[in-house]
Amino acid sequence: MTNKLYYFLILILCLTSCKTENKIEGNFLKKSQTEKIDTLVNRYHNLNRFNGVILVFHDNSIIYDKSFGLADYENNRPFSNKTTFKIGKLSELITARIIHGMAENNKFQLSDRISKYLPEIDSDLTINDLLNHQTNLPSIESLKEEYPDLKYSTIEYANLSNVSSTRSEDSELDYNILGELIENISNKSFQENVTDLSEKVGLENTYFEKKDSSLAVGYLYHNYRGDGLELQTSPQYNPVTRFSSQGIKSTPYDLKKIIDLNSDNKLDIQGYLQNDGFSYSVINNPETNICIIVLSNFRHPVGGEIANSISAIIENEEYNLPLERKRVEIDKSLLKDYSGLYSLNEQVDLEVIDENDSLFVMMGPNKIHLIPQSSNQFFMEQMDASMRFLRNKEGLVNEVVLLDGFLEGNKIERK
Structure with a gap:
């Protein structure tokens, strides 16, 4: 790790x-x-x-x-x-x-x-x-x-x-x-x-x-x-x-x-x-x-x-x-692209949910609101952490980067 x-x-x-x-x-x-x-x-x-x-x-x-x-x-x-x-x-x-x-x-x-x-x-x-x-x-x-x-x-x-x-x-x-x-x-x-x-x-x-x-x-x-x-x-x-x-x-x-x-x-x-x-x-x-x-x-x-x-x-x-921890307006149709399961490790998955024109991530029992700070990066209010969604050559979202207050972080693949 x-x-x-x-x-x-x-x-x-x-x-x-x-x-x-x-x-x-x-x-x-x-x-x-x-x-x-x-x-x-x-x-x-x-x-x-x-x-x-x-x-x-x-x-x-x-x-x-x-x-x-x-x-x-x-x-x-x-x-x-x-x-x-x-x-x-x-x-x-x-x-x-x-x-x-x-x-x-x-x-x-x-x-x-x-x-x-x-x-x-x-x-x-x-x-x-x-x-x-x-x-x-x-x-x-x-x-x-x-x-x-x-x-x-x-x-x-x-x-x-x-x-x-x-x-x-x-x-x-x-x-x-x-x-x-x-x-x-x-x-x-x-x-x-x-x-x-x-x-x-x-x-x-x-x-x-x-x-x-x-x-x-x-x-x-x-x-x-x-x-x-x-x-x-x-x-x-x-x-x-x-x-x-x-x-x-x-x-x-x-x-x-x-x-x-x-x-x-x-x-x-x-x-x-x-x-x-x-x-x-x-x-x-x-x-x-x-x-x-x-x-x-x-x-x-x-x-x-x-x-x-x-x-x-x-x-x-x-x-x-x-990026600043400030909300920016983005195309809401992008949210559907980001929703899905991402595998943190063999035992733990992160589920990203598109709900009511907002994005959330489930971390155990906690449902955390993801607030857009760019078209593909979202921050969490309760911690200095963000999620940056990445696309492959075909334009499909296939990875997310977990940013714990750094410019770069750990990539996890979409299931």
């Missing part, structure tokens, strides 16, 4: 104003390109899929730097250049920099086995294996499901992984083990190591643990009370499990300094913290000297879509805007 289908099913189970701050703009972008980026990001913001900061560099010059929405809606707090975000998987960039710095100072070699320094871990894995996610360790979540009564410990989970791993994935354990290594070698806490790195390379507001009123508030946007889509402050996560793999907070300006330490590396990282209300994306292209950083305090993981579209605008290439 793909991530987008998983996200769509979560939305089914949930049955779920723009303020722009101009800062610095270089001369690299044409006015028309800047306007296109503004339109793009405003569309995502108005759809409540993005809320945060966009920072774009060409070489070392800022060519786009704007914020959208608020860092804290309850207290009407705007974003500033000191606002920090939970940066999820981007934390690995900072943890990796600390590890490489230790190796450069001959604290260890990257080819060394991790058990040489953490003998309590029974493994032949090397430090390089962990850095490059070449371990086949399972995710923390999958181990929690397998051992629900076991309290999380990086060391214990690492040892369980040796007997539990059945598939390859980029496990958070890889970088949490590296965090344990950092603390063991330095005899300092991980936070102290982040502080040391910050002083060395000039990071102004990057940390793992500290009291910080500049941290943006994370939000979820879904139908959590049954009254339609609305914002909800996200629950707090467990910093112990996030640790050195996903637990760092930072600003886009500090992230650019970290990226510059490895400026020859091509980066394309995107993701979200599922329960924490934050999402992120970084694209760094050494060939074009373009770096795009997208940080959001909304969970919806569209940072990659936004960053890729911004890249396309800069390169004068085609890109797609998500």
